[in-house]
Structures are given as structure tokens and as C-alpha cells.
Amino acid sequence: MDDPAAPSTARMIDFWLGGEHHFPVDVAAAHAFEGAYGPCAPVFRDLRAFLGRAVRAIAAQGVESFLVFGGGVPTMGNVHEAAPEARVLYTDVDPVTIRLGQQILAGSDRAGYGFGDATDLGTIDPAQLHRFVPGWGRSPVGVVFLGLAAFLDDPTLARTLDELYQATAPGSLLAIDFDTEELAGWPAALAMMGPAFRMRSPTAFRPLLGRWTPTADGIVPVATWRPDGPPAEVPDAFHGGLAVRADD
Template sequence: MVEPEQPSTARMIDFWLGGEHHFPVDAAAARAFEEAYGPCAAIFRDLRDFLGRAVGAVAEAGVDGFLVFGAGLPTQGNVHEVATAATVLYTDVDPVTIRLGQRILAGSDRAGYGYGDATDIGTVDPAQLHRFVPGWGRRPVGVVFLGLAAFLDDETLARTLDELYDAVAPGSFLAFDFDSEELAGYPQALAMMGPQFRMRTPASFAPLLGRWVPTAEGVVPVARWRPRGEPAAVPDAFHGGLAGKPTD
């Protein structure tokens, strides 16, 4: 693969997670952000742990098909590595990330990768959706919506989550997160995120879930969502949770 000229968040996260699917431009950008902020590797390991716990909870509820938006790279404990009996469709909008994801998953009969814009579910290839998330709209599924809220305004985010709610069958789940106001104290790092970056409080985010019903834990720092043992000692950079579409 030709080395990209611009870094991507997905490959920067791979760098922070200790993966092998990033380029020098991504490592350089990751180190620059670390200098402006700090403990990125620990924070993103904690976020990936949250993903694993949330996906594991959905799988334990009997769900065996997942649709992942803004998926990044399908490695380092991503969905199909956690829900080992499930089928998974990863989607993203970045063409380099999609090609790399397809290369990583080549030959897999449980996981696929394709284009998908979370704000327009019609952009997901119906053939891939039928293959990797069978029963979409008729059987409960898990929707993973991590790393996206910070780049959507309130109106777009609320509309997107509402459309996803309408699209899935009762009994489905939504794993979600959003950026807290942590970076407000780090203006240099905040500037690196660009003008579209949005930080939210739990109180301001909760209404955007619309009809999705959070589990008993509510909207909490991700380290405190069903931790295994003591929660990780990391800054509360991300809040999140798991929400469902009731069956009655």
C-alpha cells in the first residue's frame, strides 16, 4: 500500500494501542498530540477495553450480528475479536482505512469491511449488510457508534441516532461514546482537533440519544462502565454507555 501523506485518527489509535497497521506520518502525529496533551495510549487502551465490555454484554444478550460505524482498524480487540461467535460489518468513510481493513480481514467469513457513513445508513452496501448482519431490521443487532459524536453537531447526531433506532429491530443495542470537556484545559491539543470537534457533558449528551434507553449504568466515564475490577486510573476523556431498543 502506498504510504499516505496525511495521518488518520484510526491509524494513530493503532499506534497508541501498540498495533502494526500505521505509517510514520501517523506515529509523528500521535507523538505531537501526546506532547500537547499527555496519556493518549492509556486513554485509548481504556476506550478499547470499554468497547470489549460493551460488545461482550451485547453478545451475552444473544445478539450475533454487529454493524460498526467509524470502525477504524479491525484489530487490537475490535468487535469480531471479542464477539467470536458473531458476524460483523465494519464501515468507515476513509478510503485508506477501508482498504487496509479489507486487507486485514481478507479471507474472513465472519467479518467484512466497506464504506458506510453513519449519518446516512443508505450508504452501507446492502449486499454486505445482508451477508454480515443477517436479519437486519428483523433480528436484534448491535450497533457500535464510537469516536463519531465529537464530529457531529447536535442536530445531526440526534437525527442519526433516531434513524438508526428506526432501522433496527426491537432488542437491538447501541454502544456509544462522546468526548468530555477534558481537552478544554489543553488549548494546543484542542486546536489540533479542528473546528468541527465538539465536547459535551453527560447532561447535554443524554437527550441526543432520543428513544434509545441506556442500561442501568447510564452515561458514565467509560472506565466506570461495568469495569472488571478497579476502573482504570485514566482521565475521564470519554463518556459512554450501552443503550437498547425495548422489545415492548
């Protein structure tokens, strides 16, 4: 695959996680951001650990398939590695990351990768959805919606989550996070995120979930969400949790 001309947040995260699926342009962008903010690897390793705990919690409820939006690079403890018995469809909108994901998962019969825009469910290939998320709309599934809220304005995020609620079966679970206002303390880094970037307080985020009901854990700093041990000492950059699609 030819090196892309533009960096990708997904591949920058792969670099910070210690993965092998990124390009020089991603490394350069990661170093530039760290120059304005500070070390990012601990933050994103903690965020990936949260993903693993959330996915395992969903699987423990008997959920056997997952639909992942903004899937990024499917390595370093991503969804199908956290729940190896599950079926997983990763989706993204970046063509380079999609091709990379398809190469990585080429030998898998339980995980696939394709184009999918979370704000338009009709963009997902129905054949892929049927193959890798066979219970979609009929039985509970896991929806992974991490790293996306910050790039959607409030009306779009609320509409998107409501459409996901309507499309899933009762008992489905949503793993979600959002960027807190912590980055406001780093104006040079914040400027690098672009005009579409949205920071939110917990009180501002909660109404956007609509009919999705957070579990008893609440929406909390990701380091403190069901930690396996003492919570990691990292900046309070992300909050997240699980929310349930209740019976109609």
C-alpha cells in the same frame, strides 16, 4: 499500500494501542498530539477495553451480528475479536483505512469491511449488510457507534441516532461514547482537533439519544462501565454506555 499523505485518527489509535497497522504520518501526528496533551496510550487502551466489555455484554444478550461505524483498524481487540462467534460488518469513510481493514479481514467469513457513513445509512452496500448483518431490521443487532459523536453537531447526531433507532429491530443495542469537556483544559491539543470537534457534558449528551434507552448502568466514564476489576486511573476524557431499542 502506499503511505497516505494525511494522518488518520483510526491509525493513530492503532499506534497508541501497540498495533502494527499505521504509517509514519500517523505516528508523527500521534507524537504531535501527545506533545500538547500528554500520554494517550493509557486513555485509548481503556477506551478499547470499554469496547470489548460493551460488545461482550451485547453478545451475552443473544445478539449475533454487529454493524460498526467508524470501524478503524479491525485489530487489537476490536469487535470481531471481542465477539468471535458473531458476524460483524465494519464501516468507515476513510478509503485508506477501509482498504487496510479489507486486507486484514480477507481470510474471514464472519467479518467484512466496507464504506459506510453513519449519517447516511444508504451509503452501506446492501449485499455486505445482508451478508454480515443478516438480522438487520428483523432481529436484534449490535450497533457500535464509538468515536463518532465528537465529530457531529447536535442536530446531526440526534437525527443519525433516530434513523438508526428506526432502522433496527426492537431489542437492538447501541454502544456509544462521547468526548467530555476534559480536553478544554488542554487548549493546544483542543486546537488540533479542528473546528468540527464537539465536547459535551453528560447532561447535554443524554437528550441526543432520543428514543434509545440507556441500560441501568447509565452513561458514565468508560473506565467505570462494568469494569473487570478496579477502574483504570485515566483522565475522564470519554463517557459511554449501552442503550436499548425498546419495543414500539
